[in-house]
Amino acid sequence: MKGMKGWVLFGVLSVLALTLAACAPAATPEPAAEAEPFKFGLVLVGPRNDRGWSQAHYEGGLYVEENMPGAEMILFELLNPADKPEATLEGVVDDMVADGAKLIFTTSDEFEEDTLGVAEKYPGITFINVSGDDALTGEAPANLGNIMGRMEDMKAVAGCAAALATQTGHIGYLGPLINFETRRLTASAYLGARYCYENYRELNADDLEFTVTWIGFWFNIPGVTLDPTEVTTNFFDTGVDVVMSGIDTTEGIDVAGQRAAADEVVWAVPYDFEGACETAPFICLGVPYFNWGPAYLETAAAVNDGSWKQSWDWNPPYWEDLTDNSRTAAGWVNGEGLAAELQAHLNDFISGLASGDINVWSGPINLQDGSEYIAAGAVASDSEIWYLPQLLEGMEGPSE
């Protein structure tokens, strides 16, 4: 054993010697200083390659680096108590500030409260909390803003696609857990579906069935949440032929793909990630996704030249081209499952939304309990949409 240890030591030392010899002269090359360096921090709750929420933010950060001369990202991923029980947002921000970051994005509502704290601690640094509302409610100090992509519009587009495709007139929505955000997204999908069912299919929108099943969390936790695979299966067994997903994972389109392979006529609309159709492209009607790059770039530029002002940005999509990732905050890509004549209708719907001719949030809109929410002739305000208290009349499924 002693001999063994000697050899291990010897091995380690020789590897070290060789590596030192090889690497010693190779100092890190300094990038040619073309522009004034601008450092910004990006804090992710998940890994940078999760094919979902966190990856979208990471790509947004890369977009800033590519498009703003001198921009340099300081990344910290996996800031959550499961992966890094020892790390806190405050500690990470301390280091980012010490390293010269002028702007820090905290990209989860999980960071909302802590972001408020560090923003008070570092008044000279600009903070952006994604999906929070502190700048709207006025709780935030002047150096803290919020950004959110207006996914609601894309959910309306997704709902429209579902309504155009359904043969049974029954759409299933796979919901995560119930809060303001998920309520307004689901309601937008329903309103989009209603509009298209009535105006393009020329059917009675009140006949359209729209069932929401909340599984209880953003992803499947055996024994705690409903199993999304079972929920989707159950949808298809009870007359649903289009499943829309609002959860982080891909069970909806997975099950639809299997059903389609067994010659059933079904479709799916996944969520969150631009490439989410990949698992079963032929039955995918399209996918709504977030695109943070343009908003991040704009913010970074504004902070850099001193023109940034606190705001609560609910950034709309770029209606001219919903797949233009240099402009849009939320995107929609058509799926292969969307037939050509349906695409025409959908394009018409999209241009209607773009021009303002169509607003799915125009009254009369009643809440699920039958009470009037938006009167006939009125249009819902941003905050009425943001803080939607219940699901809408006509939707099946619990509101709280």
Added chain:
Amino acid sequence: MRIPPQLERIWPSMPVIGALLFTSVLLLLFGASPLESYAAMWEGAFGTQAKLLSVIAFWIPLVFSSAGLLLTFKAGLWNIGIEGQIILGSIGASWVALNVDAPSYLLIPLAILASMIAGALWAALTGLLKTRGGVHEIFGGLALNNLAIILTNFLISGPWQPPEGGTFRGTQPFQDGVLLPRFADSRFSPLSLVLLVVAYGLVVLALRNTFWGLKLKALGQNARSAFLLGVSSNREAVIAMMFCGALAGLGGGVRVLSWFDSLRQSISGGIGYLSLLVVMLAQFRLLWVPLIALFFSVVLNGSITLQLRTQLHSSLGGILTGITVLFMLLFGDAKRLGFNTLSEEDDDE
């Protein structure tokens, strides 16, 4: 191979030197400068008062659960379920924080007591599964760990979700009165340190000077002989588990009451597993446990700064601790390190 006396003298530092060398190679391969990296880690752990306090705040629950494990290891039990016991402790404290309305001087002791009871009961389950059901404590513990995580998720997305609806993050922030008074805006609470010193002292006393500690020792070394000498192995096993669970639960309580201010989805994040490592590396020697726990806290906290400076892989901190552990095991020949035998710690210090 006969080890020359010069080498013999520096042998105890071999794991550290070995880990440093190996890590340096690794950093060079990643294209980072080892010296700058170590400087970054040092700064990350000791650079400012805030960092130092963060190191201590993370260290406290780690030592709580390590202290508990000293009892179960002594009794020859592999209490893998420590992770779940920490989680249940935090749930116990959260229950008080969310449901009890009382002045702070009552609320804090209540929350701490609740965390200890919850942890102890959860640990008792593992113990009873072993003694009554014949389920080995490793399997029972792992199952209960998962169950504890499921229970947390259920609570934060169900009965305890904040009024605006369930989100990823956890319950709403607790009432101020239940939070342990923190030092200088940090997550470190001096009260938790006082509790730790008392708890650790009691564990040391129990192991060295009580009849119960002796029974655990006998049980851990030879359960059959201990039984014949009159030690009721089942009873002592469950009691040892419960005390361990109470300490781990207290750690979980400190975690929600001072590190966080609410129950989160993953309250422990592996502190329990880390404490298993601490106790094994300390070879169950009482005075080494807090030091080794401190070392882990320093490395992990330092790695945050290291990761930000170097922008290397996010699990760098985990890799560094892993390498150090490997080297400790590799060079950690008990005798060479000046240890006596595994079992003698409490007589010899």
Added chain:
Amino acid sequence: MRVELNNIRKSFGSVHANDGISMTLESGRVYGLLGQNGAGKSTLMKILAGYQSADSGEIRLNETLTQFDSPAAALRAGIGMLYQDPLDFPPFSVLENFQLGRREGIFLDQKTASRELLALGKRYNFDVDLDERISNLSPGERQQLELIRLLAGGANVLILDEPTTGISSEQKQQLFDSIRKLAREENKTVILVSHKLSEVQELCDHVFVLREGQLAGKSEIPCPMDKLVKLMFAKMPPRSKRPAYKFGQAVLDVRDLHVETYRLRTENLNFSVRAGEVLGLAGLEGSGQDLLIKALAGLLTPKSGEVLLRGEDITRRPFHQRQRAGIAYVASGRLEEGLIADLSLVEHMVLSTEKPGFLVNWERAGEATQDRIAKYQVVGQPASRAKQLSGGNQQRFLFAMLKPALKLILMEHPTRGLDIRSANWIWDLLNKRRDEDTAIIFYSADLDEVIERSDRIAAFSGGVMSRMVNAAETSVDELGHLIGGQQ
């Protein structure tokens, strides 16, 4: 093959394991090798099988003087030994294990090997599943496999060391059938090492009896049981003068007790033991006396019957309650059952204290331990660890830990491994306990000890307890009959 052993000697330290043993074995016959534990059977067979070498003496195979330096060399010469613990390699499959034992050539010829293995299995009526892991086999199946390996390796002389330990009775019959076949049809020489008389009677043609390293005698089979017993055990020891004790009331009453394990059952046990009385249990190891002792200690739950301690029913009381009620149990394995290797003597002493209190006063406990080990002549310090003591001192220390004022002491092999002087010392101390009305029940492999130390003796044979005999009046003849199972 004809095997001659001439004047084999082998010593371990001062112990003469084999003290000039000679015997001749012919082919085509089955020999029994009998003897108590420690009589020298295993040593002799290990010498023959090349596992260890003799200090002096010679081995002749078919008249040729032979010497082996390893079991492999012995097997090449035709001698194979089946050990009590199989030498196979558990993680491997049956086939792999078989090939491993053969080591022929560089390449593993799976086909030939599996054909050969299956053929041998068929010939001796063993079920062989080539792909099964060794670790999944029962001890009996592993034994069969090992036997096949030896036969394939060319063994003409087969030595089986206590082969029936731990195997089912069905497998035992299978084994005996194949042994007979090997001797009768294939002219092998078979040696069965055993301490079970019935097996030797059932299977063997001849028997050799060893005692204290010497050949005590040999005989054709069948042969009367008591003759074998007399050969195995020494002559009637001269009984030392003992003060006559006046026995008190019955301490222990056993009524219709039935104890059973998966290996053995013993039932219809009915007897009483009076205060101050010593009951010795004789019999070959594993005949049921151990079951009785464990049932009385509370370590085995009886199937039925009653145990009364001073009239109180304790049949269902667990071990610790009986301990508190005044029953002490001294097991045979010291460091496995009774002492804890790494604990110090003080710690042992504190553990065995009745009411120790919450905090331990180590200083006072140290002094108490010092007194006790001085009284029991234990060579060691209070701080010594149990494993640092010699065997004899460990045994003495076990007795030093016995509580005062016990009602009943149960012992297994109380003086095994002790020299005469220590044994006398222990028994003197035990006898003093009789004044405190303590009753003693013990069993020992040493028949002399049973006869000398007991007031009454009962013998066990195959789970059956004999009538009680008065130790002062019994004879080796009588005990031989009883141990052999005749009433």
